[in-house]
Every structure is written in C-alpha cells, then in structure tokens.
Amino acid sequence: MTAPVRTDRGSEELIRAEEPVLAHNYHPLPVVVARAEGAWVEDVEGRRYLDMLAGYSALNFGHRHPALIDTAHRQLDRLTLTSRAFHNDRLAEFAERLSALTGTDMVLPMNTGAEAVESGIKVARKWAYDVKGVPADRATIVVAADNFHGRTTTIVSFSTDETARSGFGPFTPGFKIVPYNDLAALEAAVDETTAAVLIEPIQGEAGVNIPDDGYLAGVRELTRRAGCLFVADEIQSGLGRTGHTLAVEHESVVPDVVLLGKALGGGIVPVSAVVGSREVLGVLHPGEHGSTFGGNPLAAAVGTAVVELLETGEFQRRATDLGEVLREGLDALVGKGVVRFRARGLWAGVDVDPALGTGREVSERLMREGVLVKDTHGSTIRLAPPLTVTAEELRGALGTLEKVLTAS
Template identity: 65%
Template sequence: MADQSPTQSHLDDAERSVAHNYAPLPVVLQHGSGVWVTDVEGRRYLDALAGYSALNFGHGHPGIIGAAQQQLATLTLTSRAFHSDRLGGFCRDLAALCGKDMVLPMNTGAEAVESAIKVARKWGVERRGVPQDQATIIVMDGNFHGRTTTIVSFSTDPVARDGFGPFTPGFTVVPYGDVAAVEAAIDDTTVAVLVEPIQGEGGVVIPPAEFLPGLRRLCTDRQVLMIADEIQSGLGRTGRTFACDHADVVPDVYLLGKALGGGVLPVSAVVADRDVLGVLTPGTHGSTFGGNPLAAAVGQAVVDLLAPGDIQEHVQAVEPVLRDGLEALIGHGVTGVRVRGLWAGVDIDPGLMTGKQACLRLAERGVLVKETHGSTIRIAPPLIVTADEVQVIVDALAEMLDEAQLAA
C-alpha cells in the first residue's frame, strides 16, 4: 500500500520471503556508528546486543573498516590452494595473543566448533590410542555451541533439537559447573571436554569459581583436551582477553569467532599448540573461504586492537556502572543479575513480563537487547561504550520496570 511506513513495508516483505528461523523485534535498522544504530524512519537506538558480541568494537570501527577497504581493493579470495600475503601474519599474531602455536582459520563459530570436534577425535586416535570411531567428548548441560546437526546432537534445548534427528553419537552431557560430574564421566574413550567459560545463550551463566581451575587440573591429569568455546565470551567481552583469564586457566584449545570478524564478515578460528593441530594433514580438513585474505586482514585489525590491552582495561573501568546499576534493580522487577565485564544476564520477574516484552519496551525507549529462556534478557553493548552510555541502558531498564510495576 502507498501509505505504508518503511518499517511495515519491510516487515511485510520479511514475513513473506524470509525463513522464520528468527523472531526479531519489529525494528528495521539502516545505519550504525559506534554503539548507536538508526532505523529506516530515523529513530536512534543504543545497540546493547552488539550482534551477540560480534560487534565488540562497535559499528563502523575505522581501523577495522579501513583494513577491510584496503584489502577489498587488492585481493579478497585465493582459497587455500595458494598462499596469500595476509594469512601467515594473521595466524602468527592470533596464536601469540592466545599463547599458542598454531591457528586453523575458519568462517563461522559453528564451523570452529565442528572443526575442534574433528581435531579432538583425531588427536585421541593418534596421540592417545583411542580405537577408531570410539572417541567421545564431554559437554555441558545448557550449552550453546551452534546449530549444525552435530552440535544440536548434544544440545539440551528442545527447541534446538526437536525434529532434527537422527543425532550424531559420541557426546556425554554433564551438569555445568560440576567438576565431579566431569570426572565421573571420563573413561578410556574420552578425548576432550568442551565448555563455555560463561554460558552466554543460557543467560550469561557464570560457573562456580573453582570450576574452570578444577576442570583444567582434571583434563591435565586424565590426558584429555580442555576446549574452551570463547566465541561469545572471548576477545575482550569480559574485561580480559579471554573469559578463562579470570580463573588463570589456559585451555588446550581456544575456539574464537564473532568479534574476530569485527562485525564486517564471518571469521573464526581454532587455536592450539602444534601437538594438537598437528594431527591435521593436507586433505583431512578444509574450507574454501577459511583464512581468505579479506578475513585475515579484518582479523589482523581485531588482534591489533586487542594486543595492547587498552580495550580490556576500558571494559574493567566501565563494568561497575553496569553491575551496580543492574544489582540495584533486584527486587524492583528483577530477580537476579549476572555480570562479567560488559556482559550481563538480567532475570526479569516473570510475573511482571516476559523477556520478549521487556525487549520490546526497551526498544521503545531506544535501547536494543535480546531475551533468552523466557524471562532473561542479555545485555552486551560494544566494548567502546562509555560510562554515560552504559547509564543510558540502566536508566531505560529502571524506568521501564517502574512503569510496569505501577501498571501491575
């Protein structure tokens, strides 16, 4: 219709033509700069989701965009059939950031997880002597590592699993945060433990302080790989380069993605020492786009931003504004809060509203967040956010809750 708004016109097209595997808020974004985005009708919002941490450095970061533009004008893709002048240096510097020897470059986070599963199994067969086709991996209840067929095979979320079987075998699920349960599950076929240092999709669930150190000791003692999925939690999100750093733990394998692509394109990586990634030989694994020159240039820009530690220090400095502001809301429409760096899970009183309703009402106030698991919302603004901008998020949430409680 001629009198339709630009927003409604797009929503109608999306309803007809886009697969319904997401239920986005009715906000149609057109422009982004820093922590702010603007919709097709000129309304401005503070992006407090940051692409699930893919936009850790904000929209249009000049260093990242500049690296991408320069590379776009020279060489974007060779495939791994040839070398490029960008890949070796990127992998060298990313490995150094992680304190490891080697990098397996891939594209999406799920690809990194799938690749790590393959590497762990082959490592178990070749280095540990686990019989062929018998290698198993321990995973955690409440995990989220992606949505491929293999990954949803060990998901405990029925929405992710139902109707998608038959499932891939070889995984044992144990309670998150329970070292004793992991120890009881390890047997002669176990090659790895796959863990999120903080469960992001679960609602920013932070494990007990002793969990990661205990898991590290156990994996070392039992000669099992500790694989840390830092795809959401890593690269500065928690105020340290990796969430594992808070526990002074170094896993055998880091899985990285999201922010590694700078919000420009998908870039992911499996990072480990040579004795682990060395099990891969020509023909055993590959990716047409993995490690392409454009991805390497963007990834290099991200590594260069993180290496000095300034961004991590900024997150630590701003974190108290988020933590204190959110904790003050407990008992005032909020039943629980979990904060690590610029990452928060906020449990809204389900008697007041659902998480989706909270997100809609915050969008009306110019703040974009996303719900998970019914009544929980996740807050994860770009790491360049200022203390005053964090206060904007907190104030909008407080005002929305006050209004809802008065109306209840």
Template identity: 70%
Template sequence: MSTTADVIRSADAHSAHTYHPLPVVVASADGAWMTDVEGRRYLDMLAGYSALNFGHGNRRLIDAARAQLERVTLTSRAFHHDRFADFCTELAALCGKEMVLPMNTGAEAVETAVKTARKWGYEVKGVPDGHAKIVVAADNFHGRTTTVVSFSTDHDARDHFGPYTPGFEIVPYGDLTALSRAVTENTVAVLLEPIQGEAGVLVPPAGYLSGVRELTRERNVLFMADEIQSGLGRTGRTFACEHEGVVPDVYILGKALGGGVVPVSAVVADRDVLGVFRPGQHGSTFGGNPLACAVALEVIAMLRTGEFQQRATELGDHLHHELGLLVGGGAVTAVRGRGLWAGVDIAPGHGTGREVSEKLMERGVLVKDTHGSTIRLAPPLVISKEDLDWGLDQLRAVLA
C-alpha cells in the same frame, strides 16, 4: 522509502522463520548507535551477540577492510596469500599457542574442534577408532549444525533434527564431580563455554574452570574452551578463562574476531594438537581469506593495546553495580555476568524477557531475551559511560 512495516512484511513472506527479531529495521549504525529506516535512533546493547565488540563502523576495521578490498579478497587455500601467515602468527601469539586453523563462522569452528579432538584422540591418545567421547555441559550453546544440536539440551535447537550424532556425554554445568565421573579412557575432550551466553550469561562457580583444567590434564583429555562469545575483550580479559588463570588446550574463537565486518573464526592450539591434520583432511574455501585476515589482524592489534579489556572491566564494574541495585526491588530476581556482559532475570508479573525487550525498544534501547524471563546486555566495548547510564535509565523506567 520502505517503512518498517513494509520491510518486515516482505521478510516474513520470503525468508525462513528461523528467528523472531524485534520489529525494528536497521538502516545504518555507528559506534554504539543504530538508526532505523524511518530515522529513529537506538542504543545497541547487544552488539551482535559480541560480534561487534568494537562497535559499528569502527574506523580502524573499516579502513583495514577497504584497503584489502582494493587488493585481493579471495584466493581459496589452493594458493598462499600475503596476509595469511601474519594472521596465523599473530593470533597464535595472542592465544599463547603455536598453530591456527581458520574457518568462517563460530559453528564451523566448533565442528572443527570436534574433528580435531577425535583425530587427536585416535592418533595421539590411542583411543580405539570410532569410540571417542566428548564431554559437554547442559544448557550449552555451540551452534546449530546437526552435530552440535546432537549434544544440545535446548528443545528448540534439537527437536526433529535427528538422527543425532553419537559420541557426546552431557553433564550439569559447573559440576566437577559429574564431569569427573563422565571422563573415561575413551574421552578425548571436554568442551565448555567459560561463561554460558545463550543460557543467560551463566558464570560457573569459582574454581570450576581451574578444576576442569586440572582434571583434563590428569586424565590426558583436551580442554576445549568455546570463547566465541566470551572471548576477545568481552569480560574484561582477552579470554574469559583468564579470570581463573586457566589456559585451555584449545581456544575456539569467532564473532568479534571479524570485527562485525566479515565472518572469521578459528581453532587455536599447539602443534601436538593441530598437527594431526594432513592436506585434504579439513578445510574451507573462504577460511583464512585475505579480507578476513586483514580485518582480524587489526582486531588482534587493537586487543594487544589492552584498551578494550580495560574499558570492559571499568564499565562492566559500573554496569553490574547498577544492575545489582535492581535486585530485591521486586522487578529483578537475579543478575549474572562479567565485564560488559550481563543476564538479567525478570520477576514474574513484570513481563517476559521478550516483553521487556519490546518496551526497551520503544524507548530506544535494543537488547535480546533468552529462556523466557531473561534479557541479555552486551553493549559494544566502545560505549560511553553516559550512553550506558542512559540505557540503564531506560531499563529502570521499563521495570518501574
């Protein structure tokens, strides 16, 4: 059996160093728990950046995948298959929209949304060809493709990957006045995360999302909500936009849509938006494949029960209450988030976010740091209250 050190040494030698993972090597997982190659168990408090909202090895999702594996896994979009129409119909209904454009990864979905907005701008709004502008927020994280990093303010993601794609204007997150000033007659869309995950689980000021919705409606601009991390139950609602009663023009979905089993993403909007596409203008060999559709259909069915949204609300209230007690004690300067999702800012002198993450790993809890001094908590929505409390106990011990 390979040891943790053996596996990490081999990975470092033969894979590009695009990540700096914690020194743990997972061999199996179930629910909210993972086991490494040497038999040590860890409580997963990251859930694959919300891709594993329903836990590891969720029986409903594994059974759906297994049943589809025995039938057909890929046809390409050259042919119809018998799961595609149901997937599009059910996902559109979940979102309250009319049409779905399926892709695979979240970054692909964001790229697709950018293309959608530009085409809509030229063919529906009447923006002169080549002049479309999309307004985005500072500290955003929408992926790492060349187009997406063109409007990133994260130097690690952006530097030395130019020349950059034009057509984007960056404004401060949460600032409606700056957003209003940035929107011109050539603006086709505003692209935002309802809660900025990679930035440290930043929740915008109350009224911001509803203000964005009102502004974009008045100016004939698409409001595109990147709910790849925040959506599908994570915040206690199906979509984070619902906390302000907002329905965007375009939902961008991914991560949990594939249940942690297969990559599934989608752009969801009404016909007057997605109807601008014609055959050959966009596509994906694997987008909307039978296996992906089968798993995503089960995800949608699970969300329709409301069970997971309720768990995220109830356990999230408990999580934030307990984390809030840490603020002011010297080790934690701030806590943010919604539902089962939190960013915890570690005070100087108590270690960096990475150091705290490593100490938690040693105590059997897996989290991830971001932006130096922040750790993110996003456990699977299936976590028990007892396990959540145990994980919080380990955090208290590390910070004591």
C-alpha cells in the same frame, strides 16, 4: 552516522515484505536497522537506538570501527579470495599475531563460530586416535547441559535445548552431557575413551551463566590427569568481552584448544579460528579438513586489525571498568523489577520478575524507549553492549531499564 540510505518503504512495510520470502528461523524485534556507528543504530525512519546486544559480541568494537573499516576498504581494493589452494599475503601475519595474542602455537582459520566448533570436534577426535590411542570410532566428548555451541546437526546432537533439537534427528553419537559447574559429574563422565571436555567458560545463550570460582581450573586439572583435552568455546566470551582477552584468564587457565569467532571479524566479515598447541592442531594433514573461505585475505586483514586493537589492552580495560558501572547499575535495580543478575566484564544476564513480563516483552518495551537488547529464555534478558560504549550511555540504558520495569 553515515548518510541516509534511500528507501521508499518504512519499517512496517519492510517487515511485512520479509514474511513470505525469508525462512522463519528467527523472531527479530520489530526494528529495521539502516545505519550504525559506534554503539548506536538508526532505523529506516531515522529513530536512534543504543545497541546493548552488539551482535551477540560480534560487534565488540562497535559498529563500523574506523580502523577496521579502513582495513577492509584497503583490502577490497587489493585481493579478497584465493581459496587455500594458494597462499595469500595476509594470512601469515594474522596467524602469527593471533597465536601470540592467545598464547598458542597454531591457528586453524575458519569462518563461522559453528564451523570452529565442528573443527574443534574433529581435531579432538583425530588427536584421540593418533595421540591418545583411543580405538577407532570410539572417541567421546563430554559437554555441559544448557550449552550453546551452534546449530549444525552435530552440535544440536549434544544440546539440551529442545527448540534447537526437536525435529532434526537422528543425532550424532559420541557425546556425554553433564551438568555445568559440576566437577564431580564431569569426573564421573570422563573415561579412557574421552577425547575432550568441551565447555563454554561462561554460558552465554543460557543466560550468562558464570561458574563457581575454581571450576575452570578444576576442569583443567581433571583433563590433565585424565589425559584428555580441554577445549574452551570462547566464541562469545572471548576477545575482550569479560575484561580479559579470554574468559579462562580469570582463573589463569590455559586450555589445549580455544574456539574463537564473532568479534574476530570485527562485525564486518565472518571470521573464526581454532587455536591451540602444536601437539593437538598438528594432527591435521592436507585433505583432512578445509574451507574455501577460511583464511581468505579479506578475513585475514580484518582479523589482524582486530588483534591489533586487542594487543593494546584498551578494550579489555574498558570491559573491566565499564563492567563495574554495569554491575553497580544492576545492583540498584534488584528488587525494582530485577530478581537477580550475573555479570562479568561488560556482559550480563538479567532475570526480570516474571510478573512484569517475559524477556521478549521487556525487550520490546526497551526497544520502544530506544534501547536494543535480546531475551534468552523465560524472563531473562542479556546485556552485551559494544566495548566502545561510554559510562554515560550505559547508565542511560540502565535508567531506561528501570523505567520500563517500574512502569509495568
């Protein structure tokens, strides 16, 4: 761990201090983190917790990975921002290596995941008008129910989560919503106006919903036949989390466009990107899209270091191997408070017996035992530890889950 940060206020006082000055758009667990390293965090009182959430996969490489921190330190001493009004000496390597890692032609660098999704929507519409020949302002995008792609006004326009939608209309038109994992419904929704099908290969926020085998390959084939794009949102599922660089690789699928974020910034800076074929991303021309911070030198340097870690295949292998430990441990808990679970790689959605509490209540009990997770909906919690976690740490967390469930 790093040296303690001096503070004269404890967790409870700091939490109370936030109440009048922070917008109430989050309901965090009552823990105040002050330091972190690897898979562990420490609060202001010095209590240690195993991080089993990893910043919703933004911390795939753990807290303060030495290679990433060293890269950031060195870049901070050189150059942090130029805007895209000028070239910078870090962006070309980042784009080259990211495109090679993902097997794509071009990279559009942005900052946040929601920005990547918004950018993907714009690119798909532009492609529909310029390449497919859809009449002006008639392009549609087909999405899946229970999706989570972000919380901007356009994105919540095609959300089925009323918490995200309610009170934020009027909503952006041009989207069709179909059930997830239903190829027949998807085929019925696609027509001559369809620019793209936008889906998560695995629905994270919905509870780590994993589609049937063949679904992603079916989406690829359907979109190819219909002459529209397949846009895969890999912001949470990508970059090693499921045992492959991209989750679509489980079915050997190559989308037209992939949306990346979270882990691409190594838990240091927000970095996202839209990657895809030259035919698609090539529709953009100067002035049609941009970002002051997208592709900045600090982000590009950290992003390149992240790609370098993934190029070795080490983290993909860890996710696969440790995923077996996770699955075996959860299998043993079915009937002991766990009703069912869905897991792929080092990522799981766990449905707890509602009689034992809500997902929030189970998360709070785990927190008191030194394990940090987060609920999704109802009595479901998600587990997504850093890919640097050890098998021993993982088994310890699962043991703690068993303890809090059987003690209820």
